[in-house]
Amino acid sequence: MINRSYLSLIILGSLSTQAIADDIFTDNFNSGLGNWNVSGSATTNSNYVIDGLSAYLKQTGSIETEISLIGYENIVLEYQMASRLLEASDYCFAEYSLDNGNNFNQLSSLGNGQDSGNYYAFQHSIAESNSLIVRFRAQTGTADHCYIENVKVSGSPISTVTSPQIEVEANLNFGSVVIGSLLEKSLPITNTGSEDLLIQPINFSSSSYTIVQDTCSTSTLAKDASCNISVQFAPDTSGGFNDSININSNDPESPSVFVTLSGTGAQDSSEGYIENYEPLTGSGSVARSQLSHSVLNSNNEISTAVNMQAFALPSEAAQPEHNFEGTLTLIAPETAGIGQFIEHKDSFRYTGNSDDPRKHIPDFSFEFVQSGTHLIPKSRGINLSNHEYWEYILEPGRVWKENNDNGDSRAAIPFALMQKTPTVYTTA
Structure with a gap:
């Protein structure tokens, strides 16, 4: 059996700061199930609680609610679940949907051996979406019980x-050019504000860099609109070439910005070797939903689950500006809660x-080198590991740039x- 997946990363990533989180939705069930759509055997209970009342499900009982996430990011879902008297085929499930209930994904479950009546606390990060449906449901007999407390988004x-x-x-790096x-x-400019961005005429002269196309000078960009400047690098001698383009606008915080241009002129001594193998010519304008x-x-x-197309090289992918080389290591992927598969089906309960x-x-700790837009593992093919069940098969990837x-x-x-x-053992 082969499981196919992709590892995606950002080279030279930037730091970000977390904003203070707001409570979007909370329910401790002390006021009943009025915030939920109820199906089957579902009510409240006062015996197995953290405080006041808990939601109580059995047989095929379920509760679900839809929560608007518009205007929010970094979504976190928290809740607590308990169960009692579960047998081998009995479960208590927590699930969610981001597509209006067409598909539900399992967040957690309680089964036989987790049914002492003690509460388990769960916390999950949820992908950005306009809405979230949270569902709790039982799959039990008539004398088996599921309890839910303190749901918070x-x-x-x-x-x-x-x-x-x-x-x-801030930088436009051309790398080595013969x-x-x-x-x-391409150098795109975008207005990420809410008012019109007015760009003044761009005056630029250089011995090695030339603006060959300019749709930005004297332009007015509405919210989320973009324009583009195409810059050409043509070195006539070996060595480094540095310059900058000054862009003035009515942005109150950055009325004057400088874009650094850098590149190196190199002698052609390839003798058949192509330094910039399969260069990319896209604009970098990629509409990305994942x-x-x-x-x-x-x-x-x-x-x-992420559509595999999200990992593919986009048609408008631009030439990368960074060179990735060295060892890529994932920290403790075998630790509980890290690098863990989502279990979709396990018929024999392995x-x-x-x-x-x-x-x-x-x-995962492997060396990579970059050739042009290709990222190549030093050890290709099957890589033997000490893992009890899995081996890696590594193949070359791609490197590119997107404007966003x-x-x-x-x-x-x-x-x-x-x-x-x-291992199969046989006897003579």
């Missing part, structure tokens, strides 16, 4: 800018409800998990 208010705000990369040849790069820059730089876990090595990827990544470069590394062959 919190998040950080998304800040808004009420003036024009210019967004442009003398006598040229390389063109794995955004903010998500990849957040401390929140990605708790929902893993059970508790933590299990089968639910974790092996230790705050000047960072983005990389995707494909890998597969191969199940180890069990």
Whole structure:
């Protein structure tokens, strides 16, 4: 069996600060189930509680509620669950949906062995969405019980800018370019504020850099609108070339910004070796609904399945500005709660409800080198590990840049998990 997945990372990521979280929704059930849609055997209980009343489910009873998340990010869901008298086929489930209830994902469950009546506390990071449906349900007999207490959804208010705000990369790095040849790069400018951004004429002259296209000078950018400057680097001698473009606008916080241009002229001594193998010519304008820059730089876990297309090289991917080389290590992926698979189906209950090595990827620490836009593992193919059940298969990935990544470069590394062959003993 081979499990295919991708590892996505940001090279030279930036630091971010967490905003103070607000309570979006809270319910301790002391006032009943009025905030919930009730189905089956579901009511309140005063015997097994943390305080006051708890929600009480049995058989196929369930409660669910929809919560608006508009205007919030860094969403966290917290709750406590307890159970009593569960048997092998009995469970208490916590689930959520981000698509209006069309699909539900399991957050946690309690089963046989976790049914002493003690409460377990759970906390989950939830991906950004307009709404969240939280559901608790029982899958028990008539004498088996599930209890829920203290449901809370919190998040950080998304800040808004009420003036024009210019967004442009601080550096445009052309890397090494062979003398006598040229390389063109795109420099987009975006208004991330709420008022019109007025850009003044851009005057620029340089011996090695040329603006070959400019849709930004004297332009007016509405909210979220963009323009573009195309810059060409054509070195005539070897060595480094540095310059800067000055952009003036009516942004009250940054009325004058400078974009640094850097590049190196190099002699052509490749003898067939292509330093910039398969360069990218896209604009960097990528509309991304999954794995955004903010998500990849957040401390929140990605708790929902991601479409594999989100890891693929976009058609408008731009040439990366950073070179990734060295050892990539994931810290303690075999530790409980880290690097853990979401269990979708386990017909023979190999893993059970508790933590299990089968639910974790092996230790990950591999060397990579970059050639042009390709990220190459030093050891390709099957890499033997000390893990009890899995081996890695590593293959080359790609590196690129997107305009909404705050000047960072983005990389995707494909890998597969191969199940180890069990030892078979025979007798003569």
